[in-house]
Amino acid sequence: MKINQIFSIFSSLAACTIIMLYSCKPKSPATVSTGDAASKVYVAPGQYDEFYNFISGGFNGQMSVVGLPSGRGFKILPVFSVHPENGYGYTEESKPMLMTSHGFVPWDDLHHIALSTTRGEHDGRWAFGNANNTPRVARVDLGTFKTVEILEIPNSGGNHSSPFITENTEYFVASSRFSVPIGEDNQRDVPINTYKENFKGTVSFIKVAPEGDMSIAFQLVTPGVNFDLARAGKGPSHGWFFFSCYNTEQAYSLLEVNASQRDKDFIMAVNWKKAEELIAQGKGKKVKARYAHNKHDEHTHMATSTILEEVLQLDPKELEGIVYFIPCPKSPHGCDVDPSGEYIVGSGKLAAMIPVFSFTKLMQAIQNKDFEGEYDGLPVVRYESALHGVVEKPGLGPLHTEFDGRGNAYTSFFVSSEIVKWDIKTLQVLDRVPTYYSVGHLMIPGGPTAKPHGKYVVGYNKITKDRYLPTGPELCHTAQLYDISGDKMKLLLDFPTIGEPHYAEAIPAALLKDKSVKFYKIEENKHPYAVKSEKDSRVERKGNQIHVYMTSIRSHFGPDNIEGVRVGDEVYFHVTNLEQDWDVPHGFAIKGANTAELLIMPGETQTLKWVPNRVGVFPFYCTDFCSALHQEMQGYLRVSPANSNIPLKFTLDK
Amino acid sequence: MKTKIIVITIVCIFSMSFWMCKNPQSQEAAVTVSEAGPGQSSVQDDQSEKNVVQIASESPDHTTLVAAVKAAGLVDVLVNAGPFTVFAPVNKAFDQLPAGTVESLLKPENKRQLQDILEYHVFVGVISEDMVTDGRVLNQVNLKNVTLGNKDGKLTVNDANIIGSVKASNGVIHVIDKVLLPQ
Numbered sequence: 001m002k003i004n005q006i007f008s009i010f011s012s013l014a015a016c017t018i019i020m021l022y023s024c025k026p027k028s029p030a031t032v033s034t035g036d037a038a039s040k041v042y043v044a045p046g047q048y049d050e051f052y053n054f055i056s057g058g059f060n061g062q063m064s065v066v067g068l069p070s071g072r073g074f075k076i077l078p079v080f081s082v083h084p085e086n087g088y089g090y091t092e093e094s095k096p097m098l099m100t101s102h103g104f105v106p107w108d109d110l111h112h113i114a115l116s117t118t119r120g121e122h123d124g125r126w127a128f129g130n131a132n133n134t135p136r137v138a139r140v141d142l143g144t145f146k147t148v149e150i151l152e153i154p155n156s157g158g159n160h161s162s163p164f165i166t167e168n169t170e171y172f173v174a175s176s177r178f179s180v181p182i183g184e185d186n187q188r189d190v191p192i193n194t195y196k197e198n199f200k201g202t203v204s205f206i207k208v209a210p211e212g213d214m215s216i217a218f219q220l221v222t223p224g225v226n227f228d229l230a231r232a233g234k235g236p237s238h239g240w241f242f243f244s245c246y247n248t249e250q251a252y253s254l255l256e257v258n259a260s261q262r263d264k265d266f267i268m269a270v271n272w273k274k275a276e277e278l279i280a281q282g283k284g285k286k287v288k289a290r291y292a293h294n295k296h297d298e299h300t301h302m303a304t305s306t307i308l309e310e311v312l313q314l315d316p317k318e319l320e321g322i323v324y325f326i327p328c329p330k331s332p333h334g335c336d337v338d339p340s341g342e343y344i345v346g347s348g349k350l351a352a353m354i355p356v357f358s359f360t361k362l363m364q365a366i367q368n369k370d371f372e373g374e375y376d377g378l379p380v381v382r383y384e385s386a387l388h389g390v391v392e393k394p395g396l397g398p399l400h401t402e403f404d405g406r407g408n409a410y411t412s413f414f415v416s417s418e419i420v421k422w423d424i425k426t427l428q429v430l431d432r433v434p435t436y437y438s439v440g441h442l443m444i445p446g447g448p449t450a451k452p453h454g455k456y457v458v459g460y461n462k463i464t465k466d467r468y469l470p471t472g473p474e475l476c477h478t479a480q481l482y483d484i485s486g487d488k489m490k491l492l493l494d495f496p497t498i499g500e501p502h503y504a505e506a507i508p509a510a511l512l513k514d515k516s517v518k519f520y521k522i523e524e525n526k527h528p529y530a531v532k533s534e535k536d537s538r539v540e541r542k543g544n545q546i547h548v549y550m551t552s553i554r555s556h557f558g559p560d561n562i563e564g565v566r567v568g569d570e571v572y573f574h575v576t577n578l579e580q581d582w583d584v585p586h587g588f589a590i591k592g593a594n595t596a597e598l599l600i601m602p603g604e605t606q607t608l609k610w611v612p613n614r615v616g617v618f619p620f621y622c623t624d625f626c627s628a629l630h631q632e633m634q635g636y637l638r639v640s641p642a643n644s645n646i647p648l649k650f651t652l653d654k
Numbered sequence: 655m656k657t658k659i660i661v662i663t664i665v666c667i668f669s670m671s672f673w674m675c676k677n678p679q680s681q682e683a684a685v686t687v688s689e690a691g692p693g694q695s696s697v698q699d700d701q702s703e704k705n706v707v708q709i710a711s712e713s714p715d716h717t718t719l720v721a722a723v724k725a726a727g728l729v730d731v732l733v734n735a736g737p738f739t740v741f742a743p744v745n746k747a748f749d750q751l752p753a754g755t756v757e758s759l760l761k762p763e764n765k766r767q768l769q770d771i772l773e774y775h776v777f778v779g780v781i782s783e784d785m786v787t788d789g790r791v792l793n794q795v796n797l798k799n800v801t802l803g804n805k806d807g808k809l810t811v812n813d814a815n816i817i818g819s820v821k822a823s824n825g826v827i828h829v830i831d832k833v834l835l836p837q
Contacts, residue, residue, distance in 0.1 A: 256779040260793055330797065350778055351797060393766065396731055396795065397778075415778070415795075416731050417693060437694040438734055463735055465697045 037492040040483060043070040048513065051445045051506040053458065054113050054127050055479075058500030061108040063129060065145065068445065068456060068506055069481055071495025079138045079147045080108030080131045084596035088147075091598055092572065092607035093527075094296075096305035100152050101290045105134045111160060111502040112229075115142075116208075120167040120234045120339075120450030124511035126212060128163040128172055135159035137174050139212055141298075144517045148296040151214045154289035154311055155182040155202045161227035161243055163206075167234045167450065171217065171272065175203040175243055179224035183287075195252040199224035203243065204311075205272060213295075218275060218284060218312045220323065222268070223376035224250055226259070228333050229400075234450050235341030237359040239273035242344050244328065244335035248375065260350055264327040264383065266375065267335055267346050269362060274321045275314055284314045299526040301604050317377045324366055325375050327383040328355055334400035338409065339450050343388060343424050345409060347398035354398050354411060356427060358388035389427045394420045399440060400503075402447035404454035404484055412442040412459060419459055419482065421489060433489045435480055438463040444484070445506035453508065457482045457489065460501040467494060477501055518582040520603030527605035529574035534558040539650040546571040548650075552586040552600065553578040554627040556652070557620070560635030564648035567612055567641055573598070573620075576605040587623025590637065597623045612639040693730030703823035706740045707732045710827065715744040718756070725760055726769045732776070738825035739777040739792070741800070741811050743833045751833055770796050774836040782826055783809065783819045798836045 043049055049067025057064055061081025065074045082089030082098065089098050089106055098105055108131035116125040127140040135153035140146065153159055157178030165172040179199040181188045190198045200221050207217040226247040233240035248265045251258035278284065289311040296303040316323035330348035337344050344357040364370070365385035372382040397415030404410065409424050417438050421431040439459040446452040459482070464475040476496040483490040522532055531537050531549045537558040540547045546569050551558040557575070565571060575588045579602035588598040590610055598606040612618065622633035640646045695707065707729055710716045719742055723729055732738065748756055759768040773796035781792065781802070788804040803810035810816060814832035 257781065257785070257790070257792070260779070261791065263793070263797070330793070350793070350795075352773065352795060353797075393769075396773075415734050415736075417734065434693055434730075463694065465694065465699070 037483075037490065041069040041071065041481065041493045043067065043072070048509055050509060051453075051456075052509055052512055053443070053445075053504055053506040054115065055460070055497060055501045055504040056110050056113050056129065057498055058111060058502050059109050060499030061110050061131070062499060063110065063113060063127065063140065064498045064501075066495070066497075067509075068458070069492065071479065071481060071493050073498065075145060076498055077140060077145055077147070079129050079140065080105075080110055080136065080150070082106045082596075086599040087596050087606060087608070090596035090608075092609055093302040093605075096303040097147060097150055097294045097296060099294060099305035100134055100136065100292045101154070101307065102134060107133075108136065109133050110138075112163060113503055113505050114163045114165040114172055114448075115505045115507055116169045117165060117167055117449055118169065120238075122446060122449060122505075122507045122511060123169075124507060124515070125169075126208075127505070128165065130159050130162035130174065132158055132160050132177070135174060135176070137163050137172070137206060137214065139208075139214060141212075142512055143515050144298070146296070148298070149212065149214055150292075150294045151206065151216070152291035152293070153202075153204050153216070154291040155200075155219060155221075155313075156180070156204070158226075161203075161230045164230045164232060164241075164448075166232040166241070166272075167238050169208050171205045171207055171232075171241075173203060173205060173230055173232075173241060173243075175227035175230060176201045177226050177228065179226065182221070192252055195224060196250050199250070199252075201225055201227055201245075202313075203227065203268075203270065205241075205275070214293075216311050218279060218314050220270065220275070221313055221315050222323065223248075223378070225266070227268075229335050231335055231337040231344075231448065233337055233341050233359065234339070237337065237341040237344075239271065240359070241270040241272055242335050242337060243268040243270065244332035244346060245325075246331035246333075260331055264329050265331055265348075266325040266380070267328045267332060267344060267357065269324045269326060269381075271322055271324075275319075278314065278319050278322070279312070283319055284312045286310050287313050297526075298520070299524055301520070301525065301527050301530075301606065323378050324362075325378060325380045326357055326362065326386045327372070327380060328357075329353065334398070334411075336401040336403075336409075336448070338403050338424050339405050339452055341450070345401045345411075345424075347401060347411060349397055349399055349414070351398065352393055352396055354391040354394055354401075354422075356388045356391065356424065357386045361388065362386040391422050391427045391429065394422060394429055395432070400442055402442055402444040402457065403452050404444055404457075405446070405452035406454055410442060410444065410457050410484070410489075412439040414438050414440060414462065419457060419489065421484070431488050433482060433491060435459045435461055436467055436478065436494070437461055437465065439480075441501065441503045443504045443506060445508070448505070453506075455483070455485055456492075456506075457484050458504065458506075460497065460504060462500075468496060518602075519580055519584075520601060522576075522578065522580055522603045525576065525603055525605060527574070527576070529572075529607065530576045530605040531574075532576070532578070534578070534652070537650075537652070539564075539648055541648050544569050546648075548573045548575075550575045550588075551578050552576070552588065552622065552633075554584070555622075555629035555633045557588075557622070557633065557635050558652045559650035561637075561651045561654070562635070562649070563638040563640075564646050565612065565637060565639050566644055567615060567639060569612065569639075571610045571612065571637075573608045573610065574605055575600050575608070577602050579603070584626055585624050586626050586633075588620065589623050590620035591618045599624060615639050615641055693733075695729045695733045697733075705733045705824045706736075706738055706822040706827055709820055709822050710740070710742055713742075715746075715829070716742055718745045718748040719743060722756075722760070722768060723772060726765060726772050728769065728772055732824075734824065736778065736824040737780045738822075739779060739781045740822075740825065740827045741775045741814070741816075741830050741834060742827050743775070743814070743830050744817075747814070747831050747833050770836060771833070774798055774800070774834050780825050782821070783816075783828075786811075786816065786828075796836060800834060 160177035161175035247259035330351035334347035395413035
């Protein structure tokens with residue numbers, strides 16, 4: 001065949017491709033979601049959404065709370081980043097929440113959310129989040145929607161593989177994306193090219209006490225690989241934890257090329273019950289460490305930060321039976337366990353296939369010592385022996401998998417921009433829908449639990465481009481809601497998100513809405529500077545410190561005229577909101593403050609520190625529209641020279 | 655010959671319309687259905703740097719490759735953020751294949767095979783010209799390896815010569831004189 005003939009064929013082919021593209025044109029995204037889609041996401045005014053969706057904010061260090069199916073945003077919930085909107089990280093009470101062994105860290109990168117579970121199902125107590133940059137984990141109270149505890153993770157770099165959770169919230173994990181040299185100073189100051197000898201990964205198991213207190217139960221010291229994501233076993237596999245690992249090449253430069261040399265990396269299987277057994281026998285080694293543990297007290301309304309100095313480490317090379325590697329093709333990203341606990345899905349992000357492992361087969365292989373070798377002294381199970389099967393050519397760039405509880409898995413594909421539904425047992429592809437564009441994580445309400453709700457899947461996309469009205473170079477990230485109640489996935493809704501969503505979870509509204517806290521009881525307020533009635537409001541001087549014991553109630557502050565403050569004084573406004581009513585916060589701000597406002601919930605006390613640097617009279621006011629006379633809610637503070645003798649004076653209505 | 659082309663066209667129209675417009679349930683539904691609605695390739699943007707598909711589409715030497723990429727349903731894939739290193743055989747490279755190879759590959763029933771070959775030309779990651787070191791192995795999208803060569807500045811991939819390189823917004827294109835066939 002001659003060249004021009006080939007061209008003719010190609011031209012014909014190209015022509016018919018174009019014809020077909022146009023003939024299929026009615027399925028544009030706009031029309032894909034017509035029909036009854038609008039009614040399926042319409043939540044009538046005054047009605048409630050069916051699910052709360054907790055979405056990680058990625059580089060904004062926060063979580064956002066969104067309703068499903070409407071996609072309406074309810075709240076930005078600050079966790080690892082300061083939030084001037086409500087003073088988080090600026091008030092004297094909340095600053096300790098962001099303390100670390102590195103000092104005050106006002107920002108982080110929150111990637112994943114885990115909701116607490118009991119018997120494998122959501123119990124509505126807490127949401128956990130991870131800080132990727134300065135390794136930390138956080139606990140958010142789902143009654144107050146407030147970050148109440150943050151624990152720093154020592155001996156870690158890039159806490160990405162976190163905070164995935166066991167079925168009774170016995171533990172959640174924090175594992176290192178970046179291996180680093182650990183130990184004493186002389187062990188940590190090493191040339192980077194000694195990576196193979198000196199760099200270690202760590203996997204911390206964080207115990208959650210019944211009242212919520214978090215502590216590092218133990219830390220596994222592992223070969224220097226990159227841990228990516230993880231899931232706990234459930235049902236029959238309860239007692240095990242599975243972690244995806246990439247960069248088993250142990251590259252430390254140009255990972256783009258050098259960390260994708262091997263055909264297979266690993267899923268690391270950890271028998272944490274075995275680890276518990278060995279610890280009970282006195283195994284493991286307590287090593288020196290330095291990390292912060294920060295807790296918020298709901299009664300004092302204050303956080304405290306404590307530095308801890310010890311962590312229990314286990315070396316799985318010395319303690320057999322804790323760690324096994326399962327080969328998994330090409331830099332696995334997602335590592336997801338199905339609701340039955342039998343199947344473990346690895347998603348090699350560079351592999352055009354999805355391997356599915358069987359827990360039963362894995363246990364047999366381990367029992368029979370069916371190993372294909374060792375990796376850094378740890379046993380590697382034979383790939384075929386643990387493999388249930390492979391989803392062949394499902395798409396390009398598989399990242400994450402969720403489950404609907406009806407035997408189906410849903411995998412997101414970044415490179416081919418789609419969500420693919422497949423049958424876990426038969427491994428057959430059942431359906432696929434495009435995403436707009438380049439989906440990262442996906443989420444089914446209850447998807448990681450033993451009992452998914454299986455009604456919707458939400459894709460959280462990485463690329464937005466032309467999906468919304470443009471807003472300059474930086475665009476919001478899009479989420480897309482699909483109905484998965486039938487055989488075919490149906491696109492129902494696009495909605496914008498805050499920050500960069502990575503993983504998210506959703507929980508039935510019924511589990512949370514009735515226990516949502518409406519206000520803090522003033523009689524339970526144990527803040528040392530609280531004033532529980534206006535007549536006790538006052539101002540006290542202690543050296544150069546001025547403590548204003550201030551009250552706020554509709555629609556005035558007590559006191560609202562203050563004199564006798566001098567330039568250079570440290571003024572602490574301790575403002576107690578005396579309201580005992582739902583949805584009546586008061587704000588507080590004063591001119592020139594080098595910090596954010598206070599946003600004080602009813603019954604709460606919050607403190608703003610202010611150091612005047614000039615004389616004058618400074619207005620302060622309530623920043624939250626609290627009442628019809630909100631605009632009257634104001635006061636004045638007079639500042640005199642540093643050497644002035646003007647006596648301290650505070651008044652209201654005088 | 656003309657008759658043959660017409661037949662191919664007709665067959666292609668029928669089979670593609672069947673494939674493209676039906677519900678993508680069957681296992682033949684291949685790698686992507688982004689054709690089912692306009693995907694990322696439909697984004698209107700004539701200001702940003704061009705992506706690998708836009709660059710290849712404007713090259714008169716790559717009409718065969720571009721047609722093949724379209725036939726394989728990989729257009730929306732290759733306009734993705736990537737980044738990609740695309741080894742782009744010129745038209746003449748396709749002409750060197752045994753007679754009938756290209757025709758056969760373009761048959762809808764051989765779509766998987768066509769995808770496999772095209773995916774063998776793509777690496778996820780950017781290997782610019784100065785990173786083409788002798789003996790460097792790249793694992794391509796189809797999971798098979800290619801080996802780069804650099805002998806006194808003469809750059810190769812497997813047995814193909816790299817005869818030029820173009821930077822794209824989402825990666826780099828190395829123009830090559832032979833089609834890479836996965837072994």
